[in-house]
Amino acid sequence: MTALATILRPGAETTVQDAGRAAFRHLGVPESGAADRLSFALANAAAGNRWDAPALECAATGPEMRFEAAAKFALGGADMGATLNGAPISAYAAHRATPGDILKLGPAPRGLRAYIAIAGGVAAGVAFGSAATYAPAGLGGVDGRALKTGDVINCGEAPTMQAADIPASAAPAMSGDVFLRVTRGPEFPLVDADAQKSFLSGPFVASRRANRMGVELNGGAVRPPDGFSMRSSPVFPGTVQCPRSGDPFLLLADAQTVGGYPRIAQVIDPDLHLAGQIRPGAKVWFKETTADEARDIAVQQTAFYSAYMPGFRFG
Numbered sequence: 001m002t003a004l005a006t007i008l009r010p011g012a013e014t015t016v017q018d019a020g021r022a023a024f025r026h027l028g029v030p031e032s033g034a035a036d037r038l039s040f041a042l043a044n045a046a047a048g049n050r051w052d053a054p055a056l057e058c059a060a061t062g063p064e065m066r067f068e069a070a071a072k073f074a075l076g077g078a079d080m081g082a083t084l085n086g087a088p089i090s091a092y093a094a095h096r097a098t099p100g101d102i103l104k105l106g107p108a109p110r111g112l113r114a115y116i117a118i119a120g121g122v123a124a125g126v127a128f129g130s131a132a133t134y135a136p137a138g139l140g141g142v143d144g145r146a147l148k149t150g151d152v153i154n155c156g157e158a159p160t161m162q163a164a165d166i167p168a169s170a171a172p173a174m175s176g177d178v179f180l181r182v183t184r185g186p187e188f189p190l191v192d193a194d195a196q197k198s199f200l201s202g203p204f205v206a207s208r209r210a211n212r213m214g215v216e217l218n219g220g221a222v223r224p225p226d227g228f229s230m231r232s233s234p235v236f237p238g239t240v241q242c243p244r245s246g247d248p249f250l251l252l253a254d255a256q257t258v259g260g261y262p263r264i265a266q267v268i269d270p271d272l273h274l275a276g277q278i279r280p281g282a283k284v285w286f287k288e289t290t291a292d293e294a295r296d297i298a299v300q301q302t303a304f305y306s307a308y309m310p311g312f313r314f315g
Contacts, residue, residue, distance in 0.1 A: 003153075004068060004069050004071055004118065004155040005065040005066060005153045006065060006177075007063055007064075007148065007152075008063075008149065009170045010063050010148050011147075012060040013146050014058045014062070015058040015135070015147065016122050016142060017034045017054070017253075018052055018054040018055070019033050019034070019051075019052035020128075020132050021033070021128045024128045024129075025257045026130040026257075028258075029137075030253075031236075031254075032134040032139070032212075033132045033253055036113050037273050039076040039077035039113070039273060040055060042092055042164075042170065043076025044115075044302045045163075046092045046093055046163055047072060047094060048072060048163040050159065050310075054124050055115050055116060056147075058115070059113050061105070061108070061116075062080040062105020062106060063105060064102065064104040065143055065153065066102050067097040067101045067102075069155070071096070072096050072118070073118045074094050074116075075095075076114065076117065077113050078110065078112055078113055079110065079114070080105035080106050081105070082249035084097065085101055086102075086104075092171050092304055098299050108174075111277040112277050113276060113277060118155060119160050121154040121207045123155060123157075124140060125144065127139040136254070138147055149238075164309065172300070176279075177203075179285045180267050180271050182240065182286050182287070183266050183267060185239065187224075188263075188264045190225060190262055191225075193302045194221075199264060202220070203284060204217035204248065204281075204286075206218065210278070212252055213251065213256065214231045214254075214255060215249070215250050215278055217247055221246040222242050222247075223244060224242050230260060231260070232259060232261070233259065235251055235256065235263060236251070236266070237253050237275075238271075240286070242263075267296065269298055270288060270298050294315075295315060298314040
């Protein structure tokens with residue numbers, strides 16, 4: 001294990017993330033992993049990693065770090081104006097650093113999360129088979145928390161391959177307007193017709209009540225019926241809950257495993273990466289689709305992206 005880089009400035013929230021720990025939800029363990037799984041996977045491919053190798057996820061404002069050893073790396077996700085020794089560098093392309101080089105990321109004007117993938121992956125603590133950081137329980141990553149000044153990032157031992165050439169057409173677009181396709185949730189029929197129409201016409205505005213667990217969406221009176229109650233039931237990343245406030249809550253990568261609010265919709269898997277880039281103030285629209293259409297979209301998107309990332313799939 002090689003000491004790769006020292007964190008000079010951690011940014012707003014920089015954590016180690018991978019593909020997550022999906023096999024433990026029945027034990028109450030959230031999935032976690034990259035909030036924007038597509039940008040994360042493409043950055044890994046550009047660095048010459050398997051798509052699921054542990055990488056750094058940076059939220060809102062990125063870190064500043066000094067390389068202590070030679071490294072190959074790539075960026076993905078939101079554009080945070082990254083520079084290497086003061087010179088701008090592009091996303092989804094392999095870059096080389098030498099000892100003493102400074103990588104600096106700033107604030108993201110569009111989108112919310114960026115990824116730094118390093119050839120060989122980032123070495124981190126493993127919990128329940130994953131290096132993904134889940135800070136509320138102190139799992140994975142670096143001591144189960146966001147990075148802080150002085151932390152040393154170590155290079156992992158993930159197998160490397162030839163860096164993928166990612167074309168501009170494959171790079172996810174970042175925008176202040178986010179359109180998410182959804183299927184109806186189990187409790188959708190319990191919401192009255194006006195609330196259903198409001199939910200599917202939008203737009204909603206993402207509030208500042210947001211983190212890796214989810215984001216509150218303001219602007220629609222989508223309330224459960226008066227006096228309605230339900231037992232806590234399974235929820236997943238992409239589940240849209242309907243609390244009494246009337247402001248839907250969209251669950252993200254660190255979503256809890258059960259919840260007691262009506263589940264009015266589920267974001268389809270090929271659109272979850274878009275949800276992971278919602279920033280406060282962004283406008284969000286929901287468009288209904290069917291389970292069959294969602295499956296077809298997943299198959300098509302998997303065929304397109306697996307050409308750059310063997311083993312990657314949606315759905």
